[in-house]
Amino acid sequence: MKAILMNAPGEPEVLQAGELPLPELPSPAHLLVRLHAAGVNPIDTKLRKNGTYFPDNLPTVLGCDGAGMVENIGNAVTRFKPGDEVYFFNGGIGSEQGCYAEYTVIHEDYVAAKPKTLSMAEAAALPMVLITAWEALHDRVQLRAGQTVLIHAAAGGVGHVAVQIAKEMGVRVAATVSSEAKAAWVRKLGAEKIIYYTSEDFVQTALDWTDGQGVDAIFDTVGGDTFCRSFAAARVYGKIVTLLQTDCAAGLVKLARLRNQSIHYELMLTPAYLGLHQARIAQTRILESGAQLIEAGRLKVEVSKTFPLEQAAEAHRLIEEGHSTGKIVLCID
Structure with a gap:
């Protein structure tokens, strides 16, 4: 073959x-x-x-x-x-x-x-994007109807499925995108708030959207600085789930600790790798x-x-x- x-x-x-x-x-x-x-x-x-x-x-x-x-x-x-x-x-x-x-x-x-x-x-x-998004939103951060979530790179493979799953759960969705075309598409999929990460501060926009409280959960598919800055966009006792390895400055991690936020990792390969x-x-x-x-x-x-x-x-x-x-x-x- x-x-x-x-x-x-x-x-x-x-x-x-x-x-x-x-x-x-x-x-x-x-x-x-x-x-x-x-x-x-x-x-x-x-x-x-x-x-x-x-x-x-x-x-x-x-x-x-x-x-x-x-x-x-x-x-x-x-x-x-x-x-x-x-x-x-x-x-x-x-x-x-x-x-x-x-x-x-x-x-x-x-x-x-x-x-x-x-x-x-x-x-x-x-399969991979569906399982990843489902596990992240249902199992890791355990979203509930009426809550808010910020999904980074919402027009990507995982992101566009995550927007729809969150919407299906009755969750209000904010989505970061880079262009008008992606914004229009993601809005059709169910995103309520569009954030242009190339020209807007996603932290401040997320805070404004939630009357200064921060979102209930953040789904990070980007990593790096985007993940580290996300602590400031999540509410006290909020949850952040990421697909990437993380390494943030001590001051940013201190903010997450001060706000009693929980950090989750999602790697849907784990069951296959460990034979579970x-x-x-x-x-x-x-x-x-x-x-x-x-x-x-x-x-x-x-x-x-x-x-x-x-x-x-x-x-x-x-x-x-x-x-x-x-x-x-x-x-x-």
């Missing part, structure tokens, strides 16, 4: 088309899936550049997000049959084969039925809930660009340029 192989960490050129044997079912509970599309995420570019979580397993196939059709099943599989269309988050971090390939194998517990209203490309764009079976099943339930919202017309995913599988390196270059909206997907048909 065709696959995109990474033989060593490096620049996008290390992603090369190659051939691998068709994977065999590793257990009676596994599926063989013919992949039609693979989502491309910023984590893919970081693993390509710096090395995977399992650096000795080379060559490796990147890509955590996939969508396709079940071709074969183990004799213990009960949830799916050949011909079913599915989507999932699996592999791509170095321990198991990822989705930049024509086929993959996956345990049935980690698979969800593809939303009927989505194309394969749209379905492949969704029940936690991965919980993520499958998120994919199933997301599919229901999509089929009901209450959640959308934006695919901004598609590439053929052989152009995975170009997809990585585009992500690393930054400022893209929505998601980028490899099509494998």
